Amino acid sequence: MKMPTTRKPRLALLSAGLLVFASALTVNNAAAEPAAVTADFPANPLQKPGWILDRNDEFNGSLDSNLWITNYLESRTQEHRSRARYGFRDNALVLRIDDDQPTYYSDDPMKVSSIQTGQRTNLHKDNSFDHSIPTVMKYTSQYGYYEIRAKSSVKNGIHTAFWLTGKQDNWSQRGEVDIMEHAGNHGRSRFNYNLYSWSDPNLTTSQRSIPVGFDMTTEWHTYALEWTPTQLKLYVDNVLKDTINQSLNYPAVFYLGIYENAGWSGTLDPNDRRPKEFVVDYFRAYQKAPTTDPLVSGATYKIKNVATGRYLDSDGNGVVTATAGSAYDDQDWVATKHSSGAWTLKNARTGRYYLDSEGTNNAVIWNTGDVIPDSLWTVESATGGFRLENAHTSRNYLYATSGGALRWNTGATDSSTVWAFERKS
Numbered sequence: 375m376k377m378p379t380t381r382k383p384r385l386a387l388l389s390a391g392l393l394v395f396a397s398a399l400t401v402n403n404a405a406a407e408p409a410a411v412t413a414d415f416p417a418n419p420l421q422k423p424g425w426i427l428d429r430n431d432e433f434n435g436s437l438d439s440n441l442w443i444t445n446y447l448e449s450r451t452q453e454h455r456s457r458a459r460y461g462f463r464d465n466a467l468v469l470r471i472d473d474d475q476p477t478y479y480s481d482d483p484m485k486v487s488s489i490q491t492g493q494r495t496n497l498h499k500d501n502s503f504d505h506s507i508p509t510v511m512k513y514t515s516q517y518g519y520y521e522i523r524a525k526s527s528v529k530n531g532i533h534t535a536f537w538l539t540g541k542q543d544n545w546s547q548r549g550e551v552d553i554m555e556h557a558g559n560h561g562r563s564r565f566n567y568n569l570y571s572w573s574d575p576n577l578t579t580s581q582r583s584i585p586v587g588f589d590m591t592t593e594w595h596t597y598a599l600e601w602t603p604t605q606l607k608l609y610v611d612n613v614l615k616d617t618i619n620q621s622l623n624y625p626a627v628f629y630l631g632i633y634e635n636a637g638w639s640g641t642l643d644p645n646d647r648r649p650k651e652f653v654v655d656y657f658r659a660y661q662k663a664p665t666t667d668p669l670v671s672g673a674t675y676k677i678k679n680v681a682t683g684r685y686l687d688s689d690g691n692g693v694v695t696a697t698a699g700s701a702y703d704d705q706d707w708v709a710t711k712h713s714s715g716a717w718t719l720k721n722a723r724t725g726r727y728y729l730d731s732e733g734t735n736n737a738v739i740w741n742t743g744d745v746i747p748d749s750l751w752t753v754e755s756a757t758g759g760f761r762l763e764n765a766h767t768s769r770n771y772l773y774a775t776s777g778g779a780l781r782w783n784t785g786a787t788d789s790s791t792v793w794a795f796e797r798k799s
Contacts, residue, residue, distance in 0.1 A: 414594040415611045417523055417655060424755060425660035429513050432656045433467040437489065441513050441657075446488040446631065449495040450502040451479055458487040458631075463653070470649040471532070471634045487652075488631030497627065498539045498548065499572060514541045514625035515659055521598035521609075522630070523655035526556050527591050531642025533557035533633050534652040536597055538626040540574070548572040549622040551606060554597040559640030562589045567608050569618050580618050586610055594655060614785030619767050630654055668753050668760055671711040674722060674799045679774040680758045680792040686729070686780070688721040692739040694729065696774040706798060716750035716765050729772075731764045731782045738772060738780035759794040761787065 420427065431438045437460075445456040455478050459470040469487045478484045479502070491513040495506045526534035535555040540547035555566040560583070567584050571577035588595060600607040606618040632652035635642055669675070676699070677686040684696035688704040699705070706722035707729070719729040721740050728749035730741040741749055750765035751772070762772040769782045773790040783791070 413588055415523070415596055417594075418521065418596060418612070420658070422519065422660055424663050424665075425519055426663050428515065428518060428659045428661045430656065430658040431467075432465070433462060433654060434465045435462050437467070441491060442489045443491070443493050443510065443512065444489050445493070446478070446486050446490065446629075447497055448493060449497070449505060449507045451504050453505075455479070456486075458489055459649075460487060460489070465655075467630070467654045469534075469630065469632045469652040469654070471632055471651075473648045483635040484637070485634040486631060486636075488629055488633075490627055490629045490631075492541055492627035494542060497542055498550070511541060511627070513659070514627055515661075516623075516625040517601050517603060518662065519598060519600050519660040520553070520628065521596055521656075521658045521660075522554075523594055523596045524554075525590060525592065525594055525653050526632070527651045527653075528556055528558035528639075529643065529646050529650075530558045530640035531635055531646075532650050533636060533639040535629065535631050535633070536654075537631075538599075538628050540622055541625045541627050543624070546574050546576075547622075547624040549574040549577050549624075549626075551599065551601075551622070551626075553599045553608065556590055557639040562591050563587065565590065567616055567618075569606060569620060574622070576623070577620055580620065582608075582616055582618070584608065584610070584615055586615075614770070617768060628657070628659075630657065665755070667711065668755060669709045669711070669717065669795060670797070671709060671717075673797055674706050674708050675795040675797050676705050677707055677719070678759075678794045678796060679790065680794055681789040682774050682776065682778070684774060684778060686719075686793075688723055688726045688740050692730075692741065694738055694740055694780045696778045696780060709795075712745070712750065714750065714765075716752050718745060718749055719751065719762075731766055731769045731772075736769075736781040736783065738782060756787070756792045758789075759792045761791050762793060 429441060431441055444458045448456040455476050459472050459475055461468045471485050471487060475485050478486050492511040493507060494509040522536050528534055533556060535552060537552045539550045542548055550570040552566055552568040564583055564585050567582040569580045571579050596611050598609040604621050606621060607614055608616045632650060679696050682696055685699050685705045687695050687697040703722040707719045708722060710718050720727055726740045727743045728741050730739050730749040732739055747765040751762040754761045754763060763770055764782050770785045771783050771791040773781055773783055
């Protein structure tokens with residue numbers, strides 16, 4: 375693993391300074407002028423609570439050669455056509471499309487500069503073949519949290535992408551996830567988030583268009599994928615934006631790339647100045663930290679909302695609220711861990727059962743005894759306590775309103791979602 379390095383402060387306006395190029399590229403001072411930064415999202419800390427840093431490259435003037443391959447899917451074309459054009463500016467990687475860069479194929483206008491963490495012959499589909507290459511897998515991972523901080527100067531005919539494909543130990547391991555695919559013909563504030571099944575019989579293709587409230591071409595922002603055995607969760611600036619309820623069940627190769635004339639990203643304007651750029655601050659990959667059970671299965675707890683100081687309280691007709699503390703057993707909840715790793719929270723009052731999410735108005739109730747995804751909760755560590763995430767598709771964290779109502783949200787993690795468990799027995 376490349377050891378983390380101390381980052382230098384970034385300049386408010388990027389200079390058009392010299393780029394240090396790999397593969398003996400000629401320095402070109404006629405680079406396209408970077409746009410003024412207006413609303414950058416700051417770089418995240420290297421350490422991420424609940425996760426262990428697995429691999430990273432902070433792009434401080436060089437590529438980690440133990441992580442990256444600088445030929446894009448080389449077996450499809452001649453080796454020299456697959457080489458990435460890249461350099462570094464202000465401690466960031468700059469992937470470029472240059473005027474003198476050869477097209478990827480001899481008979482097609484597409485150009486590409488991409489780096490990837492693994493290679494093999496016929497990796498990622500089989501639409502072209504030129505020569506065999508060695509199998510080299512420098513970094514392949516299965517499940518975790520994968521993040522970049524980036525901006526892309528795309529216009530029509532250009533797209534940039536942070537994506538992954540199965541490492542393809544067999545022909546069914548070919549699923550593709552486009553974590554962030556930004557095309558110029560889709561505008562400056564929208565990108566694609568896609569799952570493609572290709573020959574994986576266990577996946578169904580899902581294509582999403584993700585709007586964001588900023589200019590991706592002038593501002594730094596973070597784009598991340600949380601990949602679990604059952605879901606693919608997209609985060610932008612640490613906020614959950616979308617969830618695909620499918621998952622690849624094999625290791626993957628990761629890619630960072632910029633593409634010109636790929637055939638679907640619009641018509642290139644010949645008057646647009648090159649180089650085209652995809653600027654990436656860092657790549658980070660995390661694995662979930664080992665955890666011990668935060669609760670004791672079978673124990674009874676009072677459950678307090680950290681933001682309001684009120685306790686989960688059952689009432690008649692399935693009602694659950696957050697109220698002031700009392701000694702009554704309608705504020706007592708028995709935590710039970712199930713084989714899936716999720717928990718039920720059963721009210722101690724006779725005849726009242728499990729804390730349960732409802733589809734109407736994001737409501738939370740107690741049910742009459744069903745143990746289903748609606749009544750199963752994952753317990754996650756948080757500052758000051760824990761978060762409870764519902765197992766039902768697209769329902770996330772339990773929270774309390776200022777008026778004492780109980781609701782589930784779609785991914786927000788403010789203090790209203792934090793709960794303290796006070797053990798009684």
